[in-house]
Amino acid sequence: xxxxxxxxxxxxxxxxxxxxxxxxxxxxxxxxxxxxxxxxxxxxxxxxxxxxxxxxxxxxxxxxxxxxxxxxxxxxxxxxxxxxxxxxxxxxxxxxxxxxxxxxxxxxxxxxxxxxxxxxxxxxxxxxxxxxxxxxxxxxxxxxxxxxxxxxxxxxxxxxxxxxxxxxxxxxxxxxxxx
Amino acid sequence: xxxxxxxxxxxxxxxxxxxxxxxxxxxxxxxxxxxxxxxxxxxxxxxxxxxxxxxxxxxxxxxxxxxxxxxxxxxxxxxxxxxxxxxxxxxxxxxxxxxxxxxxxxxxxxxxxxxxxxxxxxxxxxxxxxxxxxxxxxxxxxxxxxxxxxxxxxxxxxxxxxxxxxxxxxxxxxxxxxxxxxxxxxxxxxxxxxxxxxxxxxxxxxxxxxxxxxxxxxxxxxxxxxxxxxxxxxxxxxxxxxxxxxxxxxxxxxxxxxxxxxxxxxxxxxxxxxxxxxxxxxxxxxxxxxx
Numbered sequence: 236x237x238x239x240x241x242x243x244x245x246x247x248x249x250x251x252x253x254x255x256x257x258x259x260x261x262x263x264x265x266x267x268x269x270x271x272x273x274x275x276x277x278x279x280x281x282x283x284x285x286x287x288x289x290x291x292x293x294x295x296x297x298x299x300x301x302x303x304x305x306x307x308x309x310x311x312x313x314x315x316x317x318x319x320x321x322x323x324x325x326x327x328x329x330x331x332x333x334x335x336x337x338x339x340x341x342x343x344x345x346x347x348x349x350x351x352x353x354x355x356x357x358x359x360x361x362x363x364x365x366x367x368x369x370x371x372x373x374x375x376x377x378x379x380x381x382x383x384x385x386x387x388x389x390x391x392x393x394x395x396x397x398x399x400x401x402x403x404x405x406x407x408x409x410x411x412x413x414x
Numbered sequence: 415x416x417x418x419x420x421x422x423x424x425x426x427x428x429x430x431x432x433x434x435x436x437x438x439x440x441x442x443x444x445x446x447x448x449x450x451x452x453x454x455x456x457x458x459x460x461x462x463x464x465x466x467x468x469x470x471x472x473x474x475x476x477x478x479x480x481x482x483x484x485x486x487x488x489x490x491x492x493x494x495x496x497x498x499x500x501x502x503x504x505x506x507x508x509x510x511x512x513x514x515x516x517x518x519x520x521x522x523x524x525x526x527x528x529x530x531x532x533x534x535x536x537x538x539x540x541x542x543x544x545x546x547x548x549x550x551x552x553x554x555x556x557x558x559x560x561x562x563x564x565x566x567x568x569x570x571x572x573x574x575x576x577x578x579x580x581x582x583x584x585x586x587x588x589x590x591x592x593x594x595x596x597x598x599x600x601x602x603x604x605x606x607x608x609x610x611x612x613x614x615x616x617x618x619x620x621x622x623x624x625x626x627x628x629x630x631x632x633x634x635x636x637x638x639x640x641x642x643x644x645x646x647x648x649x650x651x652x653x654x655x656x657x658x659x660x661x662x663x664x665x666x667x668x669x670x671x672x673x674x675x676x677x678x679x680x681x682x683x684x685x686x687x688x689x690x691x692x693x694x695x696x697x698x699x700x701x702x703x704x705x
Contacts (some may be wrong), residue, residue, distance in 0.1 A: 287624035322607040323570035355614035367455040368424035
């Protein structure tokens with residue numbers, strides 16, 4: 236039943252010389268990823284992960300271990316880090332209180348800076364700057380709201396635009412290859 | 415305090431207006447005053463993917479807008495609820511709050527840390543209560559068997575919701591459904607995620623997640639799914655047809671939002687006040703069982 240493309244995270248075993256020994260520290264330097272050291276690899280995160288259940292190749296435990304080993308390139312270029320459904324089961328159930336959901340966000344932010352951002356998320360940020368929400372305002376929606384006597388929606392949000400520009404998120408380029 | 419700033423989010427006011435319509439009706443019925451703040455923007459939950467700070471700033475902007483009007487926030491979307499509640503939690507740390515405020519001051523905003531965020535179901539559960547709801551019921555819904563679906567961000571992370579719910583054994587939506595007279599079934603995949611947040615990256619993953627729950631429900635006697643998040647609604651409602659074609663399934667399960675079920679019980683007009691005509695999977699089967 237699963238049509239998700241299997242993507243090998245790396246075709247050959249990774250040798251020691253390819254590892255980036257600083258990667259673990261680099262990730263943990265972010266306040267949202269501090270707790271990673273406490274992970275002892277029990278796999279409770281993966282066991283309760285809905286994505287892992289429908290697509291077993293995706294595994295929070297595996298990603299956490301890869302970070303700890305220093306597999307920088309393999310982690311940041313992996314499509315897997317974008318597959319989290321943000322259900323929070325992993326952090327909710329972790330016996331060591333590791334907030335893997337937050338760690339994954341740190342990894343995604345790093346990957347985005349290095350050119351691996353999925354086009355959909357880049358597009359959505361651009362949209363938010365235009366209308367304040369993640370969708371363009373379509374005439375059919377405006378009409379429907381009017382018919383139902385629901386209040387109109389404000390479209391021009393200058394404060395948001397300025398705030399977003401402060402973080403330079405709008406400078407992030409989507410990754411070249413598509414899904 | 416039965417007065418809240420209504421946080422509509424992105425999807426409800428554009429694609430699932432029936433949720434907004436029914437929510438406004440239900441709140442009015444119980445004397446919960448909803449204030450519209452036009453300055454509200456996206457909660458920032460998806461921006462976190464590319465830049466955690468952007469997400470935090472967007473969520474805080476919204477909190478600041480509500481705080482300026484001395485209002486707490488009532489949300490409809492589970493994800494907005496989670497994003498805003500997590501931000502409140504993060505900003506309890508003074509250093510973080512100061513850092514964020516320093517940026518917000520550039521557009522004349524400040525957040526002092528005084529806002530609470532509650533999802534509409536939590537407001538109904540805590541401010542009104544299942545007992546009061548039960549006493550107000552005007553139609554008989556006892557013939558309905560429905561599958562509750564909570565929405566991940568309504569429950570988790572638990573720390574952001576003052577222990578309001580038990581994520582692995584939730585009860586509030588079950589009790590709110592029972593209060594209307596309908597019967598909330600128990601089922602194995604109750605806690606399974608709709609996949610809404612991974613949809614922009616992989617539709618196939620969402621299709622697999624949706625099938626997991628619908629396959630479970632197909633084997634049970636159930637008239638509808640009752641949800642409390644428009645994104646979950648879109649995943650379970652809108653993909654049924656496409657999955658049927660692509661995976662040779664025969665799903666045809668009506669999906670409604672809790673305020674619509676509650677409105678039905680309270681005597682609201684199914685079309686004009688609850689928008690039940692706006693569903694692509696007809697809820698006529700449900701209406702036929704309501705007397």
